[in-house]
Amino acid sequence: MLLGQIMLSTTTKLIGRNPKALKSAFTIANIATGSPIKSSPPLTQRYHWQFRKMASNSSESTHEKALAALARLTRRDPPRNPSKRTANKESRNNIADRIEKAQQEAGLHTWGFPIYRCTYQNDANWTEFLRRYQWHVSHSLEYYNGLDMLDSYQATVFEDRSLFEGASTATIRDHFQKWAMNAIQESGGSPDMIRTFNVRVARYRFCLFVNEESLQSVLRAPIDDCINKDAFVNMLYGWWKPESIEDFSQEELEDVDQPEDLLDDGYDSVEGCTLKDVGWMKVALCDAGLEGYQQMGEGGEWQRLYERPHGICYHISNFHARR
Template structure:
């Protein structure tokens, strides 16, 4: 077997581009990020113990992923900020997207020391996507074995998404309005701006895979499909 031309410093037997921890480190260095991870909106308050179990699973999964690549040095900067407010229970994706975008403008300066005007030039998705966990999602995760990362889901929301608005000329070029999908929170478009993703992929490797609209289009599946991000 040929020796790697660009061996990973963490796993010298393979190329650096094949090591998930190396890829994460390069991503953080590129944007000069001190903290990483998708923000989580807690939208269920039935049980604090169930919520704590969910958060433990998220952290454990990230540690397992990074540990596989000998990258536990990056665990300390993992910051899956949980935003909690009982008013979030029953909230729509639209309302949370508005709150998140307001939060992101100030958080990027407070957390990373980066001017908000640079927000849309970053490769990291921390301020462009967020995770939403309601009771349905929480039940789906906790009802599966702890080591089953493919069953159970969370909602991953694209904070940049906006409803498609076409003028008459654009509609004519398309041959008229497309077929309407079953409404999801009132949206009948194919892309509703959020998707169900496997809980075990939601932070890692999802954080490495999603950094903008192009990657969103590559992975997007309309609910109720549960999408893999590996």
């Protein structure tokens, strides 16, 4: 009886909450030990025969027999399209594979968010921030066995105190748009790619900007805390523009007494904008690297994931959901 309980405790840890496998574990323990552990629905005749045959094989321990049976019950089919980096997983589940595929389909040579430095109080702090950001990117690539992707990774950093110290998002956006139109051509693409989400070119649609608040939040957090909710950077949608009356149809305008009300969502003003979407948001550091880059390349993700700047968006890469 005690042997069966020990074996059952060990084997059920391997199968988690799979109901079918859990029922089988009870039956395996009963058959292999000859002692009832707990009543359970009978297995098919096929499995009864297999388990009894194993139980009669004196060359194997009872525990080994149970583990072998459970391994067969919980065996998964091999991936149909295995990743070249993690062969036991589907390629679509490897973020390094997905970014590489997007690059190849678009004919682009580089990837990675551009970064704007908007604080110049301490050069050593800025160097440390860049080191930590790079660490997060490399750490994520290592998880997916994709360190080779560092060869095409390029974190273009814009540092110009006269232009960007304390700069408004409008100033950053204007500079980013001009840069993106030229840079995408230098990387093997065309400006038309930026206008359609059929091509995943997050590098030329979004950028990061770091002010003193976001820099200090990153420096305060332990560097290896990949799911810290307080460390953040600012992500700017480079092609966002505030709504105007011209953006609404005649029918929409006729439904309101004051058309100007359509331009006011009732939120606190952020740089003079009271709409829900002000074109930028605070993003957790872990979401601003590899997985965040891949996710933001998909169409509609900005609208789906957007958080107004008073809060921090920390669910782009799903790190925190796994906490």
